[in-house]
Amino acid sequence: ERGRERGEREREGGRERETLSEPLSDVETEIIQDTWGLVYKNCEDVGVSVLIRFFVNFPSAKQYFSQFQDMEDPEEMEKSTQLRQHARRVMNAINTVVANLHDAEKVSSVLALVGKAHALKHKVEPVYFKILSGVMLEVLAEDYPEYFTEEVQLVWTKLMGAVFWHVTGAYTEVGWLQVSSSAV
Numbered sequence: 001e002r003g004r005e006r007g008e009r010e011r012e013g014g015r016e017r018e019t020l021s022e023p024l025s026d027v028e029t030e031i032i033q034d035t036w037g038l039v040y041k042n043c044e045d046v047g048v049s050v051l052i053r054f055f056v057n058f059p060s061a062k063q064y065f066s067q068f069q070d071m072e073d074p075e076e077m078e079k080s081t082q083l084r085q086h087a088r089r090v091m092n093a094i095n096t097v098v099a100n101l102h103d104a105e106k107v108s109s110v111l112a113l114v115g116k117a118h119a120l121k122h123k124v125e126p127v128y129f130k131i132l133s134g135v136m137l138e139v140l141a142e143d144y145p146e147y148f149t150e151e152v153q154l155v156w157t158k159l160m161g162a163v164f165w166h167v168t169g170a171y172t173e174v175g176w177l178q179v180s181s182s183a184v
Ligand code: HEM
Pocket: 061, 062, 064, 065, 082, 086, 089, 090, 091, 093, 094, 114, 117, 118, 121, 122, 124, 128, 129, 132
C-alpha cells in the first residue's frame, strides 16, 4: 500500500508521473520528528519568519493575499493578521504531516486537500510551493544550526519533495495542466 501511495509510476491525466522521492525510512522519520518537535515549539515565530522571507524575496507571491499584496515593509507584514494566520496554517499542516509519517493515507489526504484548495480556491501557481519549501529549509538551517546538520537537511529536502509531489498531484487531479515539468 505504502509503495503504491508514493507510487513508483502512476498514470494521471493521461501522463506518467514519476515520484520525486522514495518513502522515508524509519530512521529518517525519526530525524524529521525529533527536529520538527524543536521547531514546532516556536511554531508562530518560525512560521512568520519563513513567510516574511518568502514574500520579501519573492514579492510576486504576495499577489494572492488581499491584505498585503502591496506591502513592502517586513515590519508591517509581521503585523498582518492574514500573514500570521497563514503562517499558523502552514505550520499546522506540516505538523499533521510529520505526526502521521507512518500513515501514508493520512499524509496524502491532508496534502491533497491543501493542493486542491490552493488550485481551485486560491489559484496559486504550484511552483510557489517549491519556492516556499526552499525558503523554509533555509530559515530552519539558519535558526537551528545545531540541529539542521547537512544530514538532517538532506532528510528534510526529501520530505519537502514528497510534500510537493502530493500537492502537485492534487493540482493535476483537478486539471491544472501547467504542473508537470515547468514547476519542477
Ligand atoms: C506547504 C505549504 C502550504 C500550506 C500547508 C498551506 C496551507 C493553507 C491552509 C490550511 C489554508 C486555509 C484553508 C484554505 O483556505 O484552503 C491556506 C490558505 C491560503 N493559502 Fe496556503 N498553504 C501553503 C502554501 C501556500 C502558498 C505557497 C501560497 C501562495 C503563494 C498560499 C496561498 C494561500 C492563500 C492566498 C490562502 C487564503 C488566505 C486567506 O483567505 O486569508 N499558500 N493555506
